[in-house]
Amino acid sequence: MTFSTLGHMNASPTFSDLPQELVDRVIDLLRNDAAALRTCSLVGRSTRPRAQSHIYRSVCLTPSRCVTYNALAKQSPHLATAVRHLCVTQSVYKLIGRKSHSHLPGYEQVLGPQDARRPHLFPAVTTLKLDFLDPVSLSPSLLSLICDLRRVETLRLHSCRFTTLDGAAELICHFPRLKSLTACDIFTQNTFDPRVRESPAPHMIEGPASTTVRPALEELRLYPTSFLGEISSISLTKWVFEQGMYDRLSSLQIAVSRRAEVAVLSACLRQLGPRLQHLDLSLEQLDHGGKSASPLRHRLCS
Numbered sequence: 580m581t582f583s584t585l586g587h588m589n590a591s592p593t594f595s596d597l598p599q600e601l602v603d604r605v606i607d608l609l610r611n612d613a614a615a616l617r618t619c620s621l622v623g624r625s626t627r628p629r630a631q632s633h634i635y636r637s638v639c640l641t642p643s644r645c646v647t648y649n650a651l652a653k654q655s656p657h658l659a660t661a662v663r664h665l666c667v668t669q670s671v672y673k674l675i676g677r678k679s680h681s682h683l684p685g686y687e688q689v690l691g692p693q694d695a696r697r698p699h700l701f702p703a704v705t706t707l708k709l710d711f712l713d714p715v716s717l718s719p720s721l722l723s724l725i726c727d728l729r730r731v732e733t734l735r736l737h738s739c740r741f742t743t744l745d746g747a748a749e750l751i752c753h754f755p756r757l758k759s760l761t762a763c764d765i766f767t768q769n770t771f772d773p774r775v776r777e778s779p780a781p782h783m784i785e786g787p788a789s790t791t792v793r794p795a796l797e798e799l800r801l802y803p804t805s806f807l808g809e810i811s812s813i814s815l816t817k818w819v820f821e822q823g824m825y826d827r828l829s830s831l832q833i834a835v836s837r838r839a840e841v842a843v844l845s846a847c848l849r850q851l852g853p854r855l856q857h858l859d860l861s862l863e864q865l866d867h868g869g870k871s872a873s874p875l876r877h878r879l880c881s
Contacts, residue, residue: 595625603629610636628657637664638701640725645689645700652700662701665726668710674740686716690724701726706733714742714768719753728753735761742768748818757794758827762801762815796824800832802861813840820847832859 595602606629609615619630635658640648652659670683704726709717717739722728731754741747744767751760799819801812812834819825828851835844848855 595623597625599625602626606630606633609633631658632661635659635661637666638662639666639668642669642684642686642689645686649700659701660703662704664706664708665701665704666708666710667712667716667722667725669712669716671711671738673716674711674713674738685713686721686725687718690721697724699727700724703727703730705730706735707731708735708737709739710737712739714740714746717741717746717750719750723753729755732756733759733761736763736765737761738764740766740768744814744818747815751794752792754794755792758796759798760796760800761798762812764803793822793824795827797827798830799825799828800830800859802832802834802859813837813843816847817843820850825851829854830857831855834861836862 602625606616606619606626609619610633613634616630616634619626620634638648669685673683673685707726715721719728734751734754734757736747747765751757796819799816801815803812816833831851833844835841
């Protein structure tokens with residue numbers, strides 16, 4: 580036995596000498612430490628893939644970042660497939676259509692032609708959040724260029740503007756595996772029209788969505804944080820029940836503000852029966868001026 584061999588046998592093992600499953604386990608324990616993950620991704624080949632999978636697990640996409648992520652996905656496809664939680668957002672000025680900010684690029688400009696044969700930018704997304712999007716950006720064909728809608732299980736709509744609520748219903752029906760739906764402050768083109776706001780049944784969904792896909796929801800959360808969303812929550816709830824999407828529904832959060840809405844909600848709760856395990860109900864009374872009183876909240880878990 581030579582001295583070089585003996586010295587090698589007595590040398591302390593390094594991190595790279597550990598089995599790969601132990602290396603991956605250590606990296607998993609650092610999943611909430613962004614700085615540590617970035618360091619691990621640069622240490623060596625054994626730590627890089629697992630660290631990158633956590634770094635790119637959650638991504639926030641804007642029109643200005645589309646070009647960067649598109650180039651990254653072409654160069655390193657494994658990073659694009661690592662994305663599980665995706666937030667698609669844009670400037671609030673695009674949402675309200677302010678002319679002074681019309682020069683800002685939208686998703687329709689940066690993504691290019693809407694070809695169904697094009698690969699998805701992030702094909703493995705399971706949780707999708709849509710923030711401050713206008714009707715053009717909410718097009719199912721455009722969103723399909725960003726991620727595979729057929730794999731999404733959790734959808735969150737926040738401060739999104741649809742042409743009509745029928746557009747919101749049609750979008751929901753493009754997610755066949757959808758289990759959890761959250762809609763907060765969604766509104767339509769004529770939300771700010773006083774004549775519409777004073778009507779007894781504003782912004783109701785008038786017709787069926789133009790698709791046969793009916794996701795089986797397990798969780799439904801429809802609540803407003805401002806006056807923008809108060810007109811849509813009960814309309815979407817009524818539509819969900821009319822389309823038979825409630826067979827697996829066990830958790831419901833909703834806000835009502837009119838007597839007619841209470842009657843609709845009561846009918847929906849009777850259909851749910853004992854399978855409803857969690858109910859979060861907010862009651863707000865609107866006066867003749869359209870102002871709401873302090874809400875009364877009621878939570879029930881069984």
